Amino acid sequence: MSVIGVHASHEQVHPRALLDAVRLAQDVGFDAAMSSDHFSPWSANQGQSALAWSWLGAALQATDLPFGVVNAPGQRYHPAIVAQGIGTLAAMYPGRFWAALGTGEASNEHITGDPWPRKEVRSRRLRECVEVIRALLDGEEVSHDGLVTVDRARLWTRPDTRPDLVGAAVSVETARWCAEWADGLITVNAPEEHLRRMVDAYRDAGGRGPLRLQVHLSWAPSRDEAERLAHEQWRTNVFPPPVCWDLETAEHFDAIAAGVTPERVAEVVHVSADLSRHADLLRGYLDLGFEELYLHHVGREQEPFLRAFGEHVLPAVRS
Template identity: 65%
Template sequence: MPVIGHHCSHEQISPRQLLADVQHAERVGFTAGMSSDHLVPWSERQGESGFAWSWLGAALATTDLPFGVVNAPGQRYHPAIIAQAMATLGQMFPGRFWAALGSGEASNERVTGDGWPRKSIRDERLRECVGVIRRLLAGEEVSHDGHVTADRAQLWTLADPVPHLVGPAVTPGTAARHADWADGLITVNQPVQRLRDVLTAYRDAGGRGPARLQVHLSWAPTEDAALAIAHDQWRSNVVGPPISWDVDTVAGFDAISEHITPEQVRGSVLVSHEPAQHVEWLQEYLELGYDELYLHFVGQDQHDYLETFGEHVLPALSPTPPADTPSPGPSTEETR
């Protein structure tokens, strides 16, 4: 049975409302939650960006859902701080928390004033951060000198079980590179063949754990309204890498998306006013082998969407809570 989760977009919704929304999502039948982690939104029209880590404590305490977060350690966040945050949430809410660790976007990371490294360096930095975080979560004292530096770092509060470290990937190549360290995979909705290739690359390289898929979608009572929501809120996200990695201001994203048409947004967002069509799309993703789907309705007012999907979409998919997953790890030696 699949896990159907609710994605919580801090870029679009205030933390107070986002907490009410995820509680609503649990009531209507969603079985997991996932959170973004941004310093800035993708557009002035989105207009929010709460601090994910304090919000996650509230969300875990006021629901029974397991949660994941997408995070970029190495520049805005030192990996020791992320390890401490993960260990604390994992200790308070055992087995209910995971983090997907990526190489980040300039729009969030340039706040430190440090230079924005080229992608190959960011990938090396991420792998170092994964090694530092995994060793800290295991209780080791860690010193490290490389793209990141740690001096006798150690966590005194540990989680049991250790929270899983998940590899985010959009391309098959990235999925394969993550396979030797990740406890699971997460990607975003793309053409079906591309999603098949990403998952196959991860599994063929030895990747273990759940395969998760974040699904950007838009629903409203009419097709025109659903498309208008998607165009207003998500057209800044239609431009993919490397542009999305390297543009470093909200104004820049709004400028490059100024001429994106509503029909172009359909390439990145599943748009339909028909719940049955959403069921069909989601069922196809499950048939590809994805274990957990995290639905991101790209509108800011979530109420009617949650009610409609709770009544017409979730029952058709029979969602369940996540099953027990394998112990995390490669060994700490392998990720140093």
């Protein structure tokens, strides 16, 4: 059975309000939630960026929903600390937590002062981190000397069952690479043909586990308001790699996004006041083979979106 969850955007929403939002999401019928894990927002207009790991403990306690988080180990986070965080949450809330692991963005990682590696180096570093995290969650003592260094690390608090370590990908090549190690795949909405190629690349390479999709959308009672919200909040998020990987600050993103039009934003965000249109789009993603959808309303105010989708969109998709 498909899962329809909600995305908790720490870059946009204060953590107290975000906790209220996931409680409401459960009440109106969403099945699950996932969380971003950033140090910086993409734009000064977004205006927040709380620590996801602190918040996740509160969110798991406040709801019965399963949660995931997208994390980039290797620079801002040492992989042993990521393993400890995953292990603690999974031990406290069995069967309710997964972590997606990716190569990250400079906007979050540059704060360490270390050089930002080339993409191929970041991929090798991530693979090392995955092996370290998996071994620690399996109860091994780990020492490792490579792009990351680990000295005799051991997790003393672990879950009975290791949670899924999911591959985060936006390209066909990365989806194929994730099939070598991941317990599932997560990506973001894109043109149908691109998503189909990603699904096929992952499955054809032997990829196992659920396929998850984060869906950026903007809904309001009027089309003009939905467009305004999307343009105000998400115009800095229209740039493909390597731009989105390599810019360092929210001010950099705001500068290059100054001329982005609402039409350009609508190429990466589903903008509509028509709830039936949103339901049709979500059904289309399920038909492509995605088993879990995580809906990200890009406006900062979450309650109207959650109530409208809980009443109208979720029943329409499930029927």
